[in-house]
Amino acid sequence: MSNSDQQSDTQSTVLYKRFVSQTKSWDALCAEAAEFASRIPAEKLISVSHSHEGMVGLIIVWYRR
Secondary structure, X not given: OOHHHXXXXXXXXXXXXXXXXXXXXXXXXXXXXXXXXXXXXXXXXXEEEEEXXXXXXXXEEEEEO
């Protein structure tokens, strides 16, 4: 692998941040995730996903380094 290939791999690392709560409202949880996502440059933001089970809400912000 050449140095330029290694550099490309490092620059395209996918990261995520989880927002999970059993006590916050969906509005509060979404606002927290949106505030974080809005600080990521648009070209690095991949997606935002969400899920819930019972009273537990989960939002994941996916982005590139």
